[in-house]
Amino acid sequence: MKNLSRRDFLKLSTNSLLALTGALGIGGLIRYLSYQFDPTPPSEFDIGPATDYPLNSHTILAHIPAIVIHDKKGLRAISLACTHLGCTIEQRNFGFECPCHSSRYDMNGKILKGPANRDLQILRVAESSDGNLHLFTS
Amino acid sequence: MTTTPKRTSRPKTLTHFSRFMMAMFIAVFLLIGTFLAIPTVQASPQAQATSTPAPQVTPTFDLQRLEKPVIASDNAEQLKKGSIVYWGICMACHGDRGQGLTEEWKDAFGKEDRNCWNVGCHGYDHPPQGFLIPKDKIIPAVAGMGRLRRFQNAQELHDFILANMPWWSPGKLTNEEAWQVSSYILSLQKVMPAKFELAETNASAIRTQYAVPQPGNDRPAILILTGILALAGIGMIAQDLRKNKIRFPERPNFFHHLHPPTIPAIQARLRYTLGAGGLAVLLCLLLLVTGILEMFYYIPTPEHAAVSIEVITSLVPFGALIRNLHFWSAQALMIVMSIHLLRVVLTGAYARHRRLNYLIGLGMFILVALLDFTGYVLRWDEGIRWALIVGTNLLKTIPWLGNSLYQLAVGGPEPSLSSLERFYTWHIFVLTLGMIVLGGWHIFRVRRDGGISVPPPDQRKDNMRISRFDLVQREVLMMVIAGVVLLFVSIIFPAPIERPITQASIDIYNARAPWFFLWVQQLLKLGDPFLWGIAVPTLLLVLLASIPYLLPQTNESEHGQWFPRGNRLAQVLVIILGLTLIILTLLAIMPTTQL
Numbered sequence: 001m002k003n004l005s006r007r008d009f010l011k012l013s014t015n016s017l018l019a020l021t022g023a024l025g026i027g028g029l030i031r032y033l034s035y036q037f038d039p040t041p042p043s044e045f046d047i048g049p050a051t052d053y054p055l056n057s058h059t060i061l062a063h064i065p066a067i068v069i070h071d072k073k074g075l076r077a078i079s080l081a082c083t084h085l086g087c088t089i090e091q092r093n094f095g096f097e098c099p100c101h102s103s104r105y106d107m108n109g110k111i112l113k114g115p116a117n118r119d120l121q122i123l124r125v126a127e128s129s130d131g132n133l134h135l136f137t138s
Numbered sequence: 139m140t141t142t143p144k145r146t147s148r149p150k151t152l153t154h155f156s157r158f159m160m161a162m163f164i165a166v167f168l169l170i171g172t173f174l175a176i177p178t179v180q181a182s183p184q185a186q187a188t189s190t191p192a193p194q195v196t197p198t199f200d201l202q203r204l205e206k207p208v209i210a211s212d213n214a215e216q217l218k219k220g221s222i223v224y225w226g227i228c229m230a231c232h233g234d235r236g237q238g239l240t241e242e243w244k245d246a247f248g249k250e251d252r253n254c255w256n257v258g259c260h261g262y263d264h265p266p267q268g269f270l271i272p273k274d275k276i277i278p279a280v281a282g283m284g285r286l287r288r289f290q291n292a293q294e295l296h297d298f299i300l301a302n303m304p305w306w307s308p309g310k311l312t313n314e315e316a317w318q319v320s321s322y323i324l325s326l327q328k329v330m331p332a333k334f335e336l337a338e339t340n341a342s343a344i345r346t347q348y349a350v351p352q353p354g355n356d357r358p359a360i361l362i363l364t365g366i367l368a369l370a371g372i373g374m375i376a377q378d379l380r381k382n383k384i385r386f387p388e389r390p391n392f393f394h395h396l397h398p399p400t401i402p403a404i405q406a407r408l409r410y411t412l413g414a415g416g417l418a419v420l421l422c423l424l425l426l427v428t429g430i431l432e433m434f435y436y437i438p439t440p441e442h443a444a445v446s447i448e449v450i451t452s453l454v455p456f457g458a459l460i461r462n463l464h465f466w467s468a469q470a471l472m473i474v475m476s477i478h479l480l481r482v483v484l485t486g487a488y489a490r491h492r493r494l495n496y497l498i499g500l501g502m503f504i505l506v507a508l509l510d511f512t513g514y515v516l517r518w519d520e521g522i523r524w525a526l527i528v529g530t531n532l533l534k535t536i537p538w539l540g541n542s543l544y545q546l547a548v549g550g551p552e553p554s555l556s557s558l559e560r561f562y563t564w565h566i567f568v569l570t571l572g573m574i575v576l577g578g579w580h581i582f583r584v585r586r587d588g589g590i591s592v593p594p595p596d597q598r599k600d601n602m603r604i605s606r607f608d609l610v611q612r613e614v615l616m617m618v619i620a621g622v623v624l625l626f627v628s629i630i631f632p633a634p635i636e637r638p639i640t641q642a643s644i645d646i647y648n649a650r651a652p653w654f655f656l657w658v659q660q661l662l663k664l665g666d667p668f669l670w671g672i673a674v675p676t677l678l679l680v681l682l683a684s685i686p687y688l689l690p691q692t693n694e695s696e697h698g699q700w701f702p703r704g705n706r707l708a709q710v711l712v713i714i715l716g717l718t719l720i721i722l723t724l725l726a727i728m729p730t731t732q733l
Contacts, residue, residue, distance in 0.1 A: 007377070014373030018618075021367045028359065031455040033434060039348035 043138040047125075050075070050133055060091070066123055066135060067091075069107075077123040077135055078109040084116035096120070203234045203246050216335045220322030223315050227304050228280075228323075231271065236281025236326040239271075269306035281326035284347075291445065292341040293637055296320040317341075331453075338637050340452035342445040353453045357629070360459055364625040371618040378615060394606045398589070403602040404698055405590040406609060410485070413616050414478035415584075420617050421471040422577060424624070428464035429566065436516070438562040440555055443518035444638035451635060458632065459625075465633030466624055468510055472654050475503055476716075483685065483712045486692030486705040487591040493686035495583040500683055502576045505569055507654065512565035514652045518558055521636040524649040526553055528662075535668035592698035650726070657722035678715065685711070 004012075045064055053059055053075060059068045065080040065088045080096070082089050087100035095106035104112040109120030124136040207221040224232075233243040271277070279285050289295040300316035302308050311319065317336045324330040329349040336344065344350065404410075435454060437446040450457035479499065482488050488496035515526050530553060533543045547564075549556035584590075595601060651659040661670040685708045692704030701709060 010373060010377055014370055014377060017366050017370035017373060021363060021370060024359070024363045024366065028356075028363070028456045028459075029431075031356075032431065032457060032460065035351065035435075035454040035457070037350060037435075037449055037453065039345075 043136060045135045045137070046128075047133045047135050049131060050127060053133070058091075061135075062088070064123075064135065064137065066137075068125065068135075075125055075133075077125045079121040079123055079137065081121070082116055083111075083118040083120060084114075089120075214321065214333050214335055216318050216321045217325055217330070219315075220318035220320070220325075223311070223319045224322045227311075228319060231277045231305070232280045236279055236285070236323060238279035239277040240279075271305075275305075280323050281328075286323075286327060286346040289346045291346060292320050292324055292336050292344040293338070295323065295346060296336070296341060334452075339632075339635050340448050342638055343448040343452050350449075350453055354455055356456050356459070360456070360625070360629055364622060364629070367618060367625065368622045371615065371622055374611070374615045374618060378611065390606060394610055397606040397609050398585070400603040400605050401589055401609060402592055402595075402598070403604050404592050404598060404600060406604055406612065410698065410700070411590055412477060412481055414474050414481055416613055416616055417474045417620055418471060418478060419577075419581070420620055421467045421474060422573065424467045425464060425471065426570070428460050428467065429570075431460050432464060433566065438516070438558050440518055440558055440639065443516065443558060444635065447517060447519075447635050451632065459628055462628035462631070462633050463624060466627050466631070468513060469653075470624065471506055472510060475506060479503065479682075480712060480716065483705075484709050485591070485698075485700055486696060486702045486708070488686045489591070489691040489693075489697075489705070492583075492587050492591065495580060495587060496686050497683060498576055498580045498583060500679070502573060502580060504679070505572050505576065509565060509569045509573065510652065510654060512561045512569065515561045516558070516565060517635060519636040519638055521634060523639055525651050525655075526557075528651070528659075529655075530557075532667055532671045536672055537668070590698075593695050597695045598698075653723070656726040657719045660722040660726040681711070682715070 045061075047061060047068065053068050053070045055070055055072075057068075057070050060066075060080070061068065066077050067080055068075065068077045080088050082098040082100065082103055084098065084101055084103050087098050089096040089098045089103075089105065092104075095104065095112065096109075097104050098116070101115050103114060103116035105116075105120050106112055109122065111117065111119050126134055126136070128134045207225050209218050209221050231239050233240065234246070237243055286295060289298060296316050299320060300309075300311060300313060303316075303319075304310055320341070321330060321334075321336050324344060324346065327346065329345060329347070331344070331350065331352045334340075334344070334353070432450065435446055435450045435457070437443060447461070451461050452458070482496065482499070511525075511529065515522050515529075530544060530548050533547060534540045536543060547557075547560065549560045592598065650656070658671060658675060661674055664670050689708045689711070690705060692702045696702035696704050
């Protein structure tokens, strides 16, 4: 560094400035591309009055997706999104199976067979002030 | 319960003051009355359900809620003005929180004013005779969950308010007041970004049903970037001044290898080439990059096109910069290409074996004009409406081919969803691909034809050569300077955008053609659209294309200088042509006399 002449210094600083411009440009690019305009999806769903879910009924709500089960143990909801990579699982006689990678779950959402390694998410259901049931996905 | 409102230093109007005194009097009177009355007065369940401090006595005036609002947290002037307009005109019916004329809100006014269909309303800003609301009229809430659903965005809300509000005197609000009050209503709705000024160029980006992320201020970052690039440019100029002392690397890099090892120094004279060809390459690259970036957000459907552009320019970080760069690069390219064409003709550089490349260049000129036009149409806002209709209808006037060409460009009986999709495909794919092919061919031909036209070696005054290291350095310097200028222009002048095209709108916002077609617009005023809009411009192109084939050319020794004797006729021709186009353009800009 002792031998850094004036012209080498000039060249070094010019190149650094150009590199800095490039780095800033890339930073701006990342900011530009990571803007999110669309609204975040709702985490609360109005699923209608409780009378729509009588005792011993299984109701699939495809838009959430979730299944609402009303049995002796009460009213509960299980998410139908596979815990592996998120496909909507299908009902089978043993419980549920994922059409994408064949993960299996029992009727209560417990994992039976991989590749998924977690049970299905149990969703909270609560009656709100307007008398309708509300389902919470988070 | 009723607190004394803060007195501002500004003198209040008499109406306001007397209203305040009257309200105060009644409030005190009622307060005393409550103590004297049976002490089992219950607050109404309605009032208890709300989150506001429940009035202990109903009905009564709730002075705090009727007080002129003060907005301190947001420094948007529009929002503050909007809160005053809302307070004066809208609040009486639509509520202090936008809740509508609810029972709870009526209670805030006191007994006499509860029945707006029996007692004329006399608000702060209402007509002297007041107005009655019909009993069957439902006064909608303007804020809260699921409210304002009939409006997608602030633009639609503003248009409705401007046309229909206030209910008792539609059209009373000025355009500016409608923006102000829209801003305030959307802030009650909690979807208005802070420090955001609504206008026709950005209102479509603000949604009524959900809050968009708060846009940041990226101007300082852009200025810093521009400054650093400018400093780098100064550094390069300083190096260039000492160029004979610069040590170049022994091994050329990729960019060096795109150039010949050495070229004659007379080929690299800026006063001869004007750097126009190189600048055109830079602008094309910039257009490609910024265009790809715009595609990440642009939505090519009639409902979303202009809205998505407003999102890019007013919400996305650095979005305005990218769009402005795209716009200004396109405008600059049009000018730089014209200069390049003029230079080639005025130096007679197109002679003999170079005439093929002249034609390729002319082909690129046509492609750029089409790219500019299609890109302009992609805005799909009120500003392009008439240019689109005129431009496509012109195609129809061509005998025999007209209808097929119209179908090819528009994709249907009239401009619609399919036309936008077609213009998009033409713009981003077909024409761009054509530019890449012709551009590559053009540059290859320059190299194959021996670089910039200069006399053969034995007839040159100076046989100095410069290395590709030197050449690349000069090119980079030119690009840095052009980049800084473009950045500055993009910071200062925003690219145009107007409100989205809606079926309902009939106002002619802007019936002017894009500037590079103004001369055609002026010609079209002369009469038959096919003759003046298609035949004459085509004839001019044919004339330009035939210059190297029909008119006398320069001889080799004349190359490398301006205005050689050999092709004087061609020079006179393009100068006349250029002046004609400029005069036609100026005529088109000049205001027409009113009859």
